[in-house]
Amino acid sequence: MTILAIESSCDETAAAVLVGAEVRSEVVHSQAIHARFGGVVPEIASRAHAEQLVPTVRAALAKAGVDRAELVAATAGPGLVGAVLVGLSFGKSLALGWGVPFYAINHLEGHLLSASLEPTAPAFPFLSLVISGGHTTLYLAHHVGKYEILAETEDDAVGEAYDKVARVCGLGYPGGPQVDVLAQRGNPAVLKLPMPRPSSAPTNWSFSGIKSAVRQAVERDPHLAPADIAASFQATVARYLVDRVTHFAAINGVSRVAVGGGAAANSAIRARLQQTGLEVFLPPKSRCTDNAAMIGNVARLHHECGFAPSALTTSARPRWPVGQA
Ligand code: KG4
Ligand code: ZN
Numbered sequence: 042m043t044i045l046a047i048e049s050s051c052d053e054t055a056a057a058v059l060v061g062a063e064v065r066s067e068v069v070h071s072q073a074i075h076a077r078f079g080g081v082v083p084e085i086a087s088r089a090h091a092e093q094l095v096p097t098v099r100a101a102l103a104k105a106g107v108d109r110a111e112l113v114a115a116t117a118g119p120g121l122v123g124a125v126l127v128g129l130s131f132g133k134s135l136a137l138g139w140g141v142p143f144y145a146i147n148h149l150e151g152h153l154l155s156a157s158l159e160p161t162a163p164a165f166p167f168l169s170l171v172i173s174g175g176h177t178t179l180y181l182a183h184h185v186g187k188y189e190i191l192a193e194t195e196d197d198a199v200g201e202a203y204d205k206v207a208r209v210c211g212l213g214y215p216g217g218p219q220v221d222v223l224a225q226r227g228n229p230a231v232l233k234l235p236m237p238r239p240s241s242a243p244t245n246w247s248f249s250g251i252k253s254a255v256r257q258a259v260e261r262d263p264h265l266a267p268a269d270i271a272a273s274f275q276a277t278v279a280r281y282l283v284d285r286v287t288h289f290a291a292i293n294g295v296s297r298v299a300v301g302g303g304a305a306a307n308s309a310i311r312a313r314l315q316q317t318g319l320e321v322f323l324p325p326k327s328r329c330t331d332n333a334a335m336i337g338n339v340a341r342l343h344h345e346c347g348f349a350p351s352a353l354t355t356s357a358r359p360r361w362p363v364g365q366a
Contacts, residue, residue, distance in 0.1 A: 042344065045110035045135065046337030047098065049128030050120025050148045051174070052081045054093040057333035058105035059341060062158060064334045066104035068097050069327075079214050080204070087123035094131055101333070109139050114340030117145035117351070118358030119175075125357040133353050142350035144340040149363040151335035152301030153180055153188060156322035158338040163297045163322045170286055172310070173302030174200035174215070177246055179286060180363070181293055185342045188364040191289045194246045195239045199278060199304040202248040206255050206274050210267040220271045221307050227272030231265070232258050234277040236284075244285055251277060279309040287317050296320050305329040 043065075048055040052072040058065045072089045075081045102108060115132030118125050129145065136143035153169045156162065168191070169180045177194035197205070200217050207216020210223060234254050237247040255274055259265055286298055298314065299322040305311070306326035314321045328334060 042112055042341070043107055043110045044112045044114060044337045044340055045098070045102065046146075046333040046340060047094070047113075047115040047128040047132045048148070048151070048331055048333040048336050049090045049094065050116045050118070050125050051331060052086050052089075052124075053331040054090050054097050054128075055331060055333035056098045056101035057337050058101050058107060058110065059334065059337040062338070062341060064158070064337075065106075066101045067332060067334050068100045068104065069332055070097050076214050079208065081121070083121045083123055086121055087127055090124050090127035094127055098131070098135075110141065112142050112144065112340060112344060113139070114144040114146050114336050116148045116151070116336055117355055118148065118361040120148055120359065122357050122359040125359075129355070129357050133355070137353060142344075143353060144343055145351035145355040146336045146339045147361050147363050148336070149176060149178075149361075150188075150339050152176075152305075153182065153363060154185075154339055154342065155301040155324045155328050155335040156299035157342065158328065158334060159322070159324060161322065163299050163320070166295055167297035167299055167322070168286060168290055168293070168295055169299045169301060170282065170305070171302045172199040172282070172300065172304035174198060174204070176302065177248070179289060181289075181295065182299075185346045186348065186364060191293070192242070192244050192246065192285050194248055195241065196247050196249040197252060199248060199282065200302070202252045202278070203304060205252050206271070209256055209259050210270055212267075215303075217304055217307065220275065221309070223268050224271040224275040224309065227266065227268030227270070229272040229276035231269035232273035234273060236277065236281045244288060246281065246285065248278070251281075275307070275309045279307070279313040282310060283313045283317060286314070287319065290319055297322065300324070301329060301335070303330045
C-alpha cells in the first residue's frame, strides 16, 4: 500500500511517501523565518505552510516516482491549530479527489512510534520517551493505539528548557541542537543543578527549576563559560530523564525503550540511555525532529491493525491526548 503522509503541526512542512514500512521519499522544509523572532510565530507558520505544502507534496511524490497514493495521512493535532489546518485540509482534499481512505494522525503518536519505522522495530510492550518542544512524557506502549502515561513534565518540556537555556548562552532558535554542540566543549561539573522531585507525583519531571538555576548562576557569575553552562545543563537533563526511565522499566518489567521527539536527537540523552543496559531503540536524528515519515508510519500501523479511516469532517485539534479517539 502506497501512503502519502503530511505533517504541518509546527514549523516544519513535511511530506513522505511510504510503501508499507519502507520510506520511498521524505521532504522536510524547515521554516527558518522564525529564528529572527526567537520562537515560532503561529500566524507566520500557517502562511509558510500554505506556501510550501504543495511544492513539498509534489517533491515527495516525484522522488518516490508515483503520482498518487492509495491512502493519505495527515497530522490533525496536537499543535498550532492554524498550522495543522493547512496540512490536514490539503490531505483530506487529496484523499477525496483520489477516492482513497484518509487517516487523521496524532503527532505525538508519530513520535511515540517512530522507532517502529526502523528495521529493528521494538516489539510490544515497550517504553517510549517522547521529548519535544512541547511535550515530555514517558509512555508504556501496550500495543498500537493503547498507551499508558507513566510520567510527564509538570512545567517546561525538555526541548523548551533547551531553547531557554540556549538564550541564556547567547545562542539562537531552535536552541536545542546548538546547546548540544556547545556542550561537547564544556565541563559538565562546573554547575551543580537541581533534579527536582515534583510534589504531585515524585516520579514526574520538572524542568523549570533547572532552567531557572542556570539563569541565576549566570546572573551571579557573568563570566561563566557558555560551553560549561551547556555541558552542565545537558548532563543534568540526561541523568534526570534516564533515571526515571530506568525506574519505570524496572517496576513494569519492561526492558525495551524507544525515544522520539526533537530532543531525542540529543547526543547526551542518547548516550546515557545506551549505558543503561536496557534494549534501546533510537530513530535516526532526522526522524526525531518533526517529519512526515512518522505520520505515515502510524497510518500504516492503524491500517494494518484494521482501524477505520477518519471522517473527512475531522477537524484540527490544538490539544489531543495520545491514544484517544
Ligand atoms: O519534535 P520537534 O521537532 O517539534 C515539536 O513537536 O515540538 O522538537 C523540537 C524541539 C526544539 O525545542 C528543539 O530545540 C529540540 O527539539 N531539539 C533538541 C535537539 N534537536 C532538537 N534538543 C536537544 N538536543 C538536540 N540535539
Ligand atoms: Zn514534534
